[in-house]
Amino acid sequence: xxxxxxxxxxxxxxxxxxxxxxxxxxxxxxxxxxxxxxxxxxxxxxxxxxxxxxxxxxxxxxxxxxxxxxxxxxxxxxxxxxxxxxxxxxxxxxxxxxxxxxxxxxxxxxxxxxxxxxxxxxxxxxxxxxxxxxxxxxxxxxxxxxxxxxxxxxxxxxxxxxxxxxxxxxxxxxxxxxxxxxxxxxxxxxxxxxxxxxxxxxxxxxxxxxxxxxxxxxxxxx
Amino acid sequence: xxxxxxxxxxxxxxxxxxxxxxxxxxxxxxxxxxxxxxxxxxxxxxxxxxxxxxxxxxxxxxxxxxxxxxxxxxxxxxxxxxxxxxxxxxxxxxxxxxxxxxxxxxxxxxxxxxxxxxxxxxxxxxxxxxxxxxxxxxxxxxxxxxxxxxxxxxxxxxxxxxxxxxxxxxxxxxxxxxxxxxxxxxxxxxxxxxxxxxxxxxxxxxxxxxxxxxxxxxxxxx
DNA sequence: CAGCTCATGAGAGTTCACTCTCACGAAGCT
DNA sequence: AGCTTCGTGAGAGTGAACTCTCATGAGCTG
Numbered sequence: 001x002x003x004x005x006x007x008x009x010x011x012x013x014x015x016x017x018x019x020x021x022x023x024x025x026x027x028x029x030x031x032x033x034x035x036x037x038x039x040x041x042x043x044x045x046x047x048x049x050x051x052x053x054x055x056x057x058x059x060x061x062x063x064x065x066x067x068x069x070x071x072x073x074x075x076x077x078x079x080x081x082x083x084x085x086x087x088x089x090x091x092x093x094x095x096x097x098x099x100x101x102x103x104x105x106x107x108x109x110x111x112x113x114x115x116x117x118x119x120x121x122x123x124x125x126x127x128x129x130x131x132x133x134x135x136x137x138x139x140x141x142x143x144x145x146x147x148x149x150x151x152x153x154x155x156x157x158x159x160x161x162x163x164x165x166x167x168x169x170x171x172x173x174x175x176x177x178x179x180x181x182x183x184x185x186x187x188x189x190x191x192x193x194x195x196x197x198x199x200x201x202x203x204x205x206x207x208x209x210x211x212x213x214x215x216x217x218x219x220x221x222x
Numbered sequence: 223x224x225x226x227x228x229x230x231x232x233x234x235x236x237x238x239x240x241x242x243x244x245x246x247x248x249x250x251x252x253x254x255x256x257x258x259x260x261x262x263x264x265x266x267x268x269x270x271x272x273x274x275x276x277x278x279x280x281x282x283x284x285x286x287x288x289x290x291x292x293x294x295x296x297x298x299x300x301x302x303x304x305x306x307x308x309x310x311x312x313x314x315x316x317x318x319x320x321x322x323x324x325x326x327x328x329x330x331x332x333x334x335x336x337x338x339x340x341x342x343x344x345x346x347x348x349x350x351x352x353x354x355x356x357x358x359x360x361x362x363x364x365x366x367x368x369x370x371x372x373x374x375x376x377x378x379x380x381x382x383x384x385x386x387x388x389x390x391x392x393x394x395x396x397x398x399x400x401x402x403x404x405x406x407x408x409x410x411x412x413x414x415x416x417x418x419x420x421x422x423x424x425x426x427x428x429x430x431x432x433x434x435x436x437x438x439x440x441x442x443x444x
Numbered sequence: 445c446a447g448c449t450c451a452t453g454a455g456a457g458t459t460c461a462c463t464c465t466c467a468c469g470a471a472g473c474t
Numbered sequence: 475a476g477c478t479t480c481g482t483g484a485g486a487g488t489g490a491a492c493t494c495t496c497a498t499g500a501g502c503t504g
Contacts, residue, residue, distance in 0.1 A: 068453045134356045179432040187409040210401040217439045290483045
């Protein structure tokens with residue numbers, strides 16, 4: 001995957017006039033296309049660097065994207081926002097991610113799969129995820145809300161419970177989701193590898209075990 | 223507990239010769255005392271700033287401690303190390319922290335108490351803890367191992383299980399401790415407040431619930 | 445074609461985390 | 475008392491995260 005987004009030729013940056021309802025309306029012209037391409041180039045460059053396990057800095061991304069640092073900051077308020085978007089683009093949707101277990105109604109099986117999936121993905125993009133967490137954890141003032149990809153996954157994995165536990169005891173289901181938000185997370189992975197000294201595989205296995213336990217307990221108690 | 227350690231007067235900085243086994247041996251002299259005092263002053267200043275909820279920077283700490291920034295870096299390799307020590311000093315020992323439940327043999331009760339205790343403490347020193355996590359999560363190369371105060375607490379809280387679950391199924395006990403390491407943590411607190419949008423009280427309550435669930439499940443299964 | 449708009453680049457400036465060097469001066473030694 | 479040791483301060487330097495300003499030039503408009 002190249003750094004510059006050359007899937008469109010240079011010609012595309014010129015605007016085209018479009019006839020609509022008898023009025024001549026300017027289609028998103030060169031300026032818009034240009035902005036789109038610049039933005040894409042920056043994100044692509046960031047993603048490139050992320051995968052290369054090198055340290056991600058704004059100067060490095062800007063240089064790789066062939067834009068000035070000032071321009072990069074025009075499109076993203078800070079490094080964390082940029083990384084967040086770059087990472088987000090690599091995640092499949094919850095439905096896609098959980099496709100292999102879509103036939104199962106067993107919430108425990110589904111959540112185990114979701115946990116493994118998320119943590120392995122985090123592991124792959126470790127450097128960038130660490131940078132995002134590092135930045136988000138100190139400055140929660142500006143709308144630097146973390147993406148919260150985990151929530152979509154958890155909701156989707158627990159969908160079978162909506163009709164059962166969710167009906168009988170909605171508060172319990174909500175609590176279960178909160179419980180899982182702590183475990184099905186990058187923070188959990190890093191806690192297990194960095195502090196507990198586990199190998200990545202062992203860390204994932206441990207988190208999966210925890211997620212299963214919590215879910216099973218909630219179902220049993222619910 | 224006071225911030226500055228003025229329990230020793232200025233006079234103590236002069237060294238004293240001590241008679242030992244007929245030989246005149248230099249006691250830790252002025253140089254050593256001086257170093258001790260400098261180190262203490264830096265940590266005290268850091269603790270002062272930590273409690274003031276202001277942002278903790280090395281220049282600020284150095285200024286407050288009345289030393290140059292260079293000196294601060296001579297005593298602590300980086301800001302994170304300094305903050306870690308400053309925070310550590312505010313934690314009671316696990317035995318002290320869990321004194322109110324020392325008579326209980328119920329691991330669930332004990333772990334619930336420990337969780338609440340830790341998370342409330344973290345909440346108090348939020349700024350510093352966030353800074354430490356932020357720093358540790360990106361650079362785990364240098365001996366920047368996190369203090370791991372949680373492990374002592376968890377071990378102590380689960381002590382009653384050593385004779386029961388620990389005998390029957392040591393692997394299960396080890397797994398339980400790993401499970402809890404993820405939940406009884408500053409990271410869990412910040413996940414619940416920052417991402418789930420819970421109030422500090424609700425976040426603590428949620429984590430306590432999770433810890434209880436996990437522990438109870440391990441005991442029941444063990 | 446002339447003119448205005450606006451994305452971009454260049455570069456200076458600020459703050460902080462560090463690092464390194466040099467010189468001062470007090471503490472300790474003989 | 476004189477010499478040495480060494481804790482410390484001062485200050486320069488690097489690199490990164492941002493912020494701001496100004497000039498350029500390409501693109502659209504009349």
